[in-house]
Amino acid sequence: MLVNFKQILDMAEEGNFCIPAFNVYNIETCMGAVKAAEELKAPCILQVYPRLMKEELGYYLAPCVVAAARKASVPVCFHLDHGPSELETTRSLRWGATGIMLDGSALPFEENIALTRRVVDTCKYVDVQVEGELGHIGMVSDDSMDEFTVPEEAKIFVEKTGVQALAVLVGNAHGRYKKPPKIDIQRIADIRKATNGTSLVLHGGSGIPDEAIKEAVKVGIRKLNVSTDLCYSFLDSVQEEINKPDRFIAIDNFMKKPIEAVKEFCMTKVLLCGADGKAK
Ligand code: 13P
Numbered sequence: 001m002l003v004n005f006k007q008i009l010d011m012a013e014e015g016n017f018c019i020p021a022f023n024v025y026n027i028e029t030c031m032g033a034v035k036a037a038e039e040l041k042a043p044c045i046l047q048v049y050p051r052l053m054k055e056e057l058g059y060y061l062a063p064c065v066v067a068a069a070r071k072a073s074v075p076v077c078f079h080l081d082h083g084p085s086e087l088e089t090t091r092s093l094r095w096g097a098t099g100i101m102l103d104g105s106a107l108p109f110e111e112n113i114a115l116t117r118r119v120v121d122t123c124k125y126v127d128v129q130v131e132g133e134l135g136h137i138g139m140v141s142d143d144s145m146d147e148f149t150v151p152e153e154a155k156i157f158v159e160k161t162g163v164q165a166l167a168v169l170v171g172n173a174h175g176r177y178k179k180p181p182k183i184d185i186q187r188i189a190d191i192r193k194a195t196n197g198t199s200l201v202l203h204g205g206s207g208i209p210d211e212a213i214k215e216a217v218k219v220g221i222r223k224l225n226v227s228t229d230l231c232y233s234f235l236d237s238v239q240e241e242i243n244k245p246d247r248f249i250a251i252d253n254f255m256k257k258p259i260e261a262v263k264e265f266c267m268t269k270v271l272l273c274g275a276d277g278k279a280k
Contacts, residue, residue, distance in 0.1 A: 002069040005099030005129040005164055008043050008077040009199045012222040017274035021045035023227035028255050030068050032262025037074045042275035047079040050088040062095035074279035089119050105133040116161040135169030137203045140177050151194035158195045165199040172204035183212040192220030226269050237261035
């Protein structure tokens with residue numbers, strides 16, 4: 001069933017676990033993620049990068065995500081990931097998104113607050129809630145990392161914007177880490193406390209050691225974003241299948257294995273988040 005961002009995060013807060021948020025790119029990755037959530041009776045988030053929400057692609061992909069979420073036997077939120085401006089966030093609402101991320105983390109503090117607040121106010125009209133970002137979470141290839149999220153600033157940001165959730169920079173980055181990252185667990189706990197128990201989001205979930213994720217969930221991470229490793233699970237399987245001499249030519253049959261590979265991968269993250277059996 002399709003639920004909004006608040007509904008799904010409330011489940012995580014009440015049950016003290018984390019919602020796995022899977023970036024999806026096509027029908028197959030969407031199917032794999034939903035199958036994993038259904039098999040383990042877990043709520044989950046299907047999220048989409050803004051470039052996939054443009055007219056060209058969004059016209060195909062967004063209805064597919066909405067249909068998958070509606071049909072699912074578990075709660076699923078359809079979330080825009082890293083929306084850079086009101087153009088993308090408003091367009092995503094039109095496509096049926098039930099959660100929105102406004103990423104103003106590269107802007108000066110006050111501008112990030114003002115833009116995020118505007119998006120929160122617009123989304124309110126359609127009962128959709130917003131994830132903000134404070135402390136710019138870059139790529140693993142970036143030369144230097146921004147300053148980690150400061151708890152006192154997070155408090156001001158949350159109060160002034162009214163976000164439902166906050167993405168934090170605590171040693172994480174997007175992409176495949178060259179060596180396992182060191183996640184600042186104490187900082188997560190401090191931000192959680194300073195923001196009066198706001199749901200916190202850990203981006204860059206691919207390659208963070210399981211133990212660190214478990215510790216992070218204990219102190220307030222309520223949404224774990226995973227994209228890169230999900231892509232690899234799909235593409236590695238495609239590569240394996242395509243080299244088989246007796247491979248399927250009909251694409252629907254060919255895709256069965258890659259869908260299964262995505263499902264298996266997503267199941268490991270559902271379990272890591274402690275979301276299994278938590279669907280309501
Ligand atoms: P990874 O690609 O590192 O898993 O990060 C995903 C993410 O945080 C999406 O916003």
